[in-house]
Amino acid sequence: MRPSRALRLCRCRTERAYVPLTRQVRFEEERTVLVHAAAGGVGTAAIQVARVLNATVVAAVGSPEKLELCRKLGAEQAYVYDEIPGDLRVDVVVDPVGGELFEAALGRLRPLGQLVAIGYAGGLWPELQPAQLVGRNVGVQGVYIGRLLRHAPDVIAAATRELLELWSGGRIRPYVGAELPLAEVEQAHELVESRRSVGKVVLVP
Template identity: 35%
Template structure:
């Protein structure tokens, strides 16, 4: 089979030919149809992600496809079922072996591309906004990086949860994508002052930040008393430092969110969230935005789209 393999950190992964893996106890083997790319994939290539596998490894965190075989101990799944899996690695290949308890059976009519774009982005935003920040109807939600993989889903879910959503992104084209997803107000990070714009809107009750850097600082200063700030990631490459006395003055709360971490200590948070998200998808209330769907031999091009911020929503590799 073909697989995109990272053999050395900070070197572009290469498509290699590997044996098709054998299925083992409590595992399923998936004939992969699509794999969603994530910013974490870039960090894995660099070797700086918190869950970077040992070298060499096959890249690709979230996949969708058809079960090809099941291992001993797997009774709730069977060959022929279409599922999505967050495996953390191994997704950019023709076949992959994954933990059976991480597989989610796809709703009828859900395409492999939609499924591969779904779990990490929507899961991150839903757990962040619902479980961590406890976003309430009528509150003002400021979303930074609002046209990116997770940011766009935060706009969509925030609107579903009844918030007034302010989308911040770079340029009119990206802001148009966020507006289409339901944003009530738009801030162009390239030309407008985030703090001034938010002050005119009365400030933020919740900040969703996958960017960090100067945008975090501006959003932090835009918070209303008792606001909650969600640190999702640092796409800017700048991890902000927070002064505790500033938290004290406004009674602010900062929440860290690593979605995959819940699988290790409270997996029910993820499974309950995904059940709600797939129900919303089946009801037509969520629609993944995929700006690029590319074949496996163009996977590095897809990674470059993330690196240079030229994509909106998700980039998906079709297998």
């Protein structure tokens, strides 16, 4: 697939990683970023964006066969979820998964660290009390590109321009893991729902 076509198809996924990492998280000095679902559409974008921002990237995935892709995209460390070291501490967590992983991620934040909630593919977020954040000096932010586009279009427009420059310079590339004909839409859904897919799954007319 041509990069220009991949860019159009994957822009939303890339913006979901780019906007929070450049607008909501402070990168005044080198940071360590943990990316959940790092081999998925948002995750592969988040790895690349974090590397552009000179962050050290730790990737977390659901199965061993996805580890090598994360390393190729720039992750210095890559783990299956249940093999993440218990003493791992990071400054930022990018979480498109939610559920139990969200709770575990809060415990991995360093003081003044931030967790960015992007989605809940693994289940809804647990109830969160401010005391859980205040006592540990950490924060949680959320991003929903659809609503942001409606209420703050200038933010999205600026982010899109910046992404175009990064794409043009070859610093970020949308990762298309599978390209299937439109007639195979059921197979595409099965691939995504089984969590065997990597990157973006694209249907082509």
